[in-house]
Amino acid sequence: MSRTARSRTRLRLGLTATALLTATTLVPVPAHAGDAPDYTITVDPQGEGAEIADTMYGVFFEDINRAADGGLYAELVQNRSFEYSTADNASYAPLTSWTVGGTAEVVNDDGRLNERNRNYLALGAGSSVTNSGYNTGIRVEEGERYDFSVWARTRSAGTLTVTLKDAVGELAKARRVAVKGDWAKYTATFTASRTSNRGRLTVASSGTAALDMVSLFPRDTYKNQPNGLRKDLAERIAALEPGFVRFPGGCLVNTGSMEDYSEASGWQRRRSYQWKDTVGPVEERATNANFWGYNQSYGLGYYEYFRFAEDVGAMPLPVVPALVTGCGQNRATEDPALLKRHIQDTLDLIEFANGPATSTWGRVRAGMGHPEPFGLTHIGVGNEENLPREFFARFQQFRAAVEAKYPDITVISNSGPDDSGTTFDTAWQLNREGDVDMVDEHYYNSPQWFLQNNDRYDSYDRNGPKVFLGEYASQDNAWKNGLAEAAFMTGLERNADIVELASYAPLLANEDYVQWRPDMIWFNNRASWGSAGYEVQKLFMTNVGDRVVPSEASTTPDVSGPITGAVGLSTWATSAAYDDVRVTSADGTSLLSDDFSGDASKWTHSGGGSWSVQDGQYLQTDEAAENTLVTAGDPAWKDYDLHVRATKKAGKEGFLVAFGVKDTGNYYWWNLGGWNNTRSAVEQASDGGKSTLISRAGSIETGRSYDIDIKVRGRQVTLYLDGQEWGGFTDDKPAEPFRQVVTEDARTGDLIVKVVNAQPSEARTAIDLGGARVSSRARVTTLAADADAVNTETDTPVAPVTSTLRGVSDKFTYTFPANSVTFLRIRQR
Known part of the structure; x- marks a missing residue:
């Protein structure tokens, strides 16, 4: 999507939603009336501020908290290829999530489906196998269609009977599939007769049969894409209007062995994430032990990530391993051949994304259904390495190879796992000396830290590397966390000439499989909901503006005393x-x-x-x-x-x-x-x-x-x-609870006054728009709740409320609610 189209989309969605949801009409108090205000905001509409790129805010996807299998990836069958192993999780076995009726054995021999799909199920005559799905079971909705498929092999003709039931009874009419001969794919379609969260899929065989890749997919995926995404989750992400999608992680990128699958390595499974494992026919993709303690099927792979970014109008931003581990692992490969191969893999990735359909890897992309290039412009190398010198030495080799063949690609470095410290300082020194284009920073801190560090990027070198804030969040999902993050984001926007890209903490969390919080979007097998942080991100991401309008605000008196305790x-x-x-x-x-x-x-x-x-x-x-x-x-x-x-x-x-x-x-x-x-x-x-x-x-x-x-x-x-x-x-930095930034929408001329009041009292504020000629009405969007409020499946106390403010002039007073984030869209005339 073009920049103009993205700006129009933001405007259209923002104003339409506001108009539809308007609940009240507010009247401001004239600036000279009543008692003295608590705060003042002074705007200079003629001043020069930083330009804001349409891609500034994006999303970060990592397969953590069961974000992929059992989450964004729409597959309903868990452990569909019988590949679960103790290498993934000590409690796992090849029949995890399956129940056998009769006789069945998981086999790993030369009769397998293919070399990457090692295990298959040998099912005895008259026997069955039942899958329990994720969370409470397989979710189906009345009237919706579901596509079943299985790879099967028999020595003689037989019949597979496939049923979908819960404890109450049948959820769809049973399907019978005739099978015969060597490995082949068989399909059937169910139409759910009622809704259930506790479905079970059963495959029964009349004779002996070998089964693999047992699958049940909703027909209604996001954008109706094959091997697609769970619709409600994808739609929540799309509603953010992300400028980019960073994938596949995170700690998945640079943890594990970094070696190839092979017989010699015992087909070991804790490898770093390697994109070539994740493309091509789904039944030929490897599974792997996930860094976060479970199995990942790679059904959601690089092709699907690129396709999703395109579907939501976002820039794809893949991250590749630099052959230096991070996330608590501290190893660097000393194998030059392995390093050379990974560098070539990165070049091949760019060809996969951007190469013509006649090129080696462009042909693979085209064969998967996308002959046109994806338009990759940025690629990250590495993630949170604790060995900055070892990392940077390898990063330079990756960058040199990419720039030699693809000079228009921006290669992104990083600064380790923290916002400060020896690793951070060393990494930034190397990045500056190496004339790096962009540096990926990560940090997860307390709400107080985010309130204290709104000015973090004010002092960054305007001539140095740009910042990609690839991961940040305060450490929970309550509204007080969202308030602190919103206050910090006003500083990101003020410094949009330094912080060119920013994405919040992990995107998704299945409520029954949580390894990490905070997370933006929570879900189970039947529903999804946005956290308080999601609502903050959505408000900022859909009301960005095109440039920062210089402004100043008064501050809150500091009442902190000595450290006590x-x-x-x-x-x-x-x-x-x-x-x-x-x-x-x-x-x-x-x-x-x-x-x-x-x-x-x-x-x-x-x-x-x-x-x-x-x-x-x-x-x-x-x-x-x-x-x-x-x-x-x-x-x-x-x-x-x-x-x-x-x-x-x-x-x-x-x-x-x-x-x-x-x-x-x-x-x-x-x-x-x-x-x-x-x-x-x-x-x-x-x-x-x-x-x-x-x-x-x-x-x-x-x-x-x-x-x-x-x-x-x-x-x-x-x-x-x-x-x-x-x-x-x-420790003498005040945790300032009142923060603001003003931006301008170039197309409409709207001034967008964004104010965060992260304290338990109202903030009566005199606003001086610097003589700007403005409409007497403004659109107001407010997020406000108790500081400890948390959004859940059944209760969303943090939700936007929209209204119309009348009587606006170049000077007026507005009272911002306690514990609130407020956006005023004021039309300039």
């Missing part, structure tokens, strides 16, 4: 011992002293784990427990020195020493040997969400005792490890 000890997947804990006030007064020569009565156990006093130490022995926090002291303590001696006994990580502890959701801790013992950081927890304040690479040795000292003065903290200063920080 008790102290704490914790571990994460580690056994550790603590001793000689001392807390001393700045004047030398002892506040706490515990050498554990007696009991642990001074400590409150608020987390998991197994704590006990042994041999004069406070020992935590559970190596599986993930936050074992124990606390001591007074939440009112301030200006103190904390000393701890810590010894790692066993496990994956190191120590967690807390200070400034107000409660179990609000504290600071020094995380030594975190992230699988690869780095150390100070993290701040605010209402349960964490953000990183300072970070360095490093590890903790097992069996060695460390002296840990933390000095707290006001809002300044200094940290010492074995008597040497390790680092420090001053």
